[in-house]
Amino acid sequence: MDFRLLPLKKEFIDLVYAIEKRCFTMPWSKEAFLDVLKSSILQALMMLNSANDVLGYVIFCEVADELQILNIAVDPDRQQKGLAAFMMTHIHSLALKHGRKYSFLEVRESNKPALALYQKFGYKPYMRRPNYYSDTSEDAILMRVTLKRKS
Numbered sequence: 001m002d003f004r005l006l007p008l009k010k011e012f013i014d015l016v017y018a019i020e021k022r023c024f025t026m027p028w029s030k031e032a033f034l035d036v037l038k039s040s041i042l043q044a045l046m047m048l049n050s051a052n053d054v055l056g057y058v059i060f061c062e063v064a065d066e067l068q069i070l071n072i073a074v075d076p077d078r079q080q081k082g083l084a085a086f087m088m089t090h091i092h093s094l095a096l097k098h099g100r101k102y103s104f105l106e107v108r109e110s111n112k113p114a115l116a117l118y119q120k121f122g123y124k125p126y127m128r129r130p131n132y133y134s135d136t137s138e139d140a141i142l143m144r145v146t147l148k149r150k151s
Contacts, residue, residue: 002049002050003047003048003049003050003055003083003086004047004048005045005046005047005086005087005090006045006046006048007043007044007045007046008033008036008037008044008045008046008057008059009037009046010034010037012046012048012054013030013033013034013037014030015053015054016033016046016054016057017030017033019054019056019057019073019074019075019076020033020071020073022075022076023073023074023076024073025133025135025136026133026134026135028071036059041061041063042059042060042061042070043059043060043061043062044057044058044059044060045057045058045087045090045091047074047083047086047087054075055074055075055078055083056072056073056074056075056078056083056084056087057071057072057073057087058071058072058087058088058091059071059072060091062094062095062098062100065099065100065101065102066100066101066102066103066104067091067092067095067100067102067103067104067147068103068104068105069088069091069103069104069105070105072084072087072088079113080113084117085117085120085121088117088121092121092147095147096147096148096149100147101146101147102144102145102146102147103123103144103145103147104142104143104144105118105123105142105143105144106129106132106140106141106142106143107140107141107143108133108138108140108141109128109138109139109140109141110136110138115141118143118145121145122145122146122148123143123144123145124143124144124145125141125142125143126142126143126144127141127142128140128141128142129142
């Protein structure tokens with residue numbers, strides 16, 4: 001595949017935000033993405049192809065012995081090609097390199113493709129937040145995994 005992961009840059013925010021709006025019924029605001037760039041805690045990576053098209057992005061933080069995945073998305077026209085799995089593998093590797101032991105995330109209960117991806121990586125549900133999503137009153141499923149090096 002022809003892509004690379006780079007730190008998110010301000011000049012790509014509009015493209016990332018366009019993907020966000022296409023992927024989620026309750027998207028983050030453009031200001032939230034700009035705030036990520038100002039944060040000393042949050043990290044953001046964007047996936048670009050050779051034409052500098054944004055294919056996807058991931059926002060996460062590393063705190064104590066944890067990786068927390070806050071947002072991950074792939075352009076809907078480019079989904080089901082392993083791009084999200086590549087980003088997950090990459091940030092898991094980074095987290096392990098930095099001494100993190102666990103990873104946590106939250107997902108909408110109806111997001112079956114995301115649930116399948118997370119389960120593929122060994123994530124297990126550990127808690128529900130009832131009526132978390134105000135647009136549908138859906139529950140949020142909180143998931144976690146113990147990070148392990150691939151053999």
